[in-house]
Amino acid sequence: xxQVTQNPRYLITVTGKKLTVTCSQNMNHEYMSWYRQDPxxxxxxxxxxxxxxxxxxxDVPEGYKVSRKEKRNFPLILESPSPxxxxxxxxxxxxxxxGGYTFGSGTRLTVV
Amino acid sequence: xxxxxxxxxxxxxxxxxxxxxxxxxTATGYPSLFWYVQxxxxxxxxxxxATKADDKGSNKGFEATYxxxxxxxxxxxxxxxxxxxxxYFCALSQASGGSNYKLTFxxxxxxxxxx
Numbered sequence: 001x002x003q004v005t006q007n008p009r010y011l012i013t014v015t016g017k018k019l020t021v022t023c024s025q026n027m028n029h030e031y032m033s034w035y036r037q038d039p040x041x042x043x044x045x046x047x048x049x050x051x052x053x054x055x056x057x058x059d060v061p062e063g064y065k066v067s068r069k070e071k072r073n074f075p076l077i078l079e080s081p082s083p084x085x086x087x088x089x090x091x092x093x094x095x096x097x098x099g100g101y102t103f104g105s106g107t108r109l110t111v112v
Numbered sequence: 113x114x115x116x117x118x119x120x121x122x123x124x125x126x127x128x129x130x131x132x133x134x135x136x137x138t139a140t141g142y143p144s145l146f147w148y149v150q151x152x153x154x155x156x157x158x159x160x161x162a163t164k165a166d167d168k169g170s171n172k173g174f175e176a177t178y179x180x181x182x183x184x185x186x187x188x189x190x191x192x193x194x195x196x197x198x199x200y201f202c203a204l205s206q207a208s209g210g211s212n213y214k215l216t217f218x219x220x221x222x223x224x225x226x227x
Contacts, residue, residue, distance in 0.1 A: 100146050102158070104155055
C-alpha cells in the first residue's frame with residue numbers, strides 16, 4: 001500500500017530533550033515536506049526537500065532541523081524542544097510531476 | 113503571496129442535504145487546486161484535485177470546478193452522509209521560492225452531518 005509513515009503517533013517530552021520524528025514514504029516521491037497544524041493558524045510548512053541532499057526552509061523553520069540522506073526518509077529533528085513547539089505534525093510527499101501530496105497520519109507532540 | 117480563503121465553519125447539515133463549501137484563492141498564473149479531508153484523529157487525505165481552468169475534480173460524490181474567472185474552487189455534494197463529518201481544507205500548490213511546491217491551505221471548515 002502506498003503510504004507515508006510517521007512515528008511516533010504521540011509523544012510527550014520535556015523542554016530541551018532532543019527528539020526525532022521519523023517519516024518514510026514508499027512511493028519513490030521526490031518531494032517531501034513537513035507541516036505543523038495549530039488551532040487558528042492552520043497548516044504551515046516547516047521544511048521541504050526536493051530530492052536527496054536538497055532541503056530548504058519553509059515558513060516556520062526556527063527550532064527544527066531536517067535531513068534527506070535517502071529518498072524515502074525525511075526525519076524532523078528538534079534539537080532543544082520548547083513548549084511553543086507543541087503541535088500536530090504532518091509529513092507529506094509528492095512526485096516531481098504535478099499532483100497532490102500524500103500525508104502521513106500525524107504526530108501529536110506535547111512539550112512540557 | 114498565495115492565499116486561500118474558505119467559508120467559516122462550523123457547518124451542520126442533516127443527512128441527505130446538499131453541501132457547498134466555498135473556496136476562493138489568490139495566486140499568480142495557474143496553480144493546482146485541491147480539497148483535502150481530515151477525519152477525527154486522522155491525517156489529511158486528498159479528496160479531489162484540478163490542475164487547470166475549467167477542470168472538474170470529483171471523488172466519493174464530491175465535486176469542485178476550477179473557475180479561473182472567479183478564482184474559486186467550491187466543494188459540493190448532492191447528498192451528504194453522517195460519515196462525511198470531517199474538516200475540509202481547500203489548498204493550492206504553486207512553485208514558489210524556486211522549486212518549493214508548497215501547499216497553501218485555507219483555515220478548514222468543520223462539517224457535521226446529523227442523522
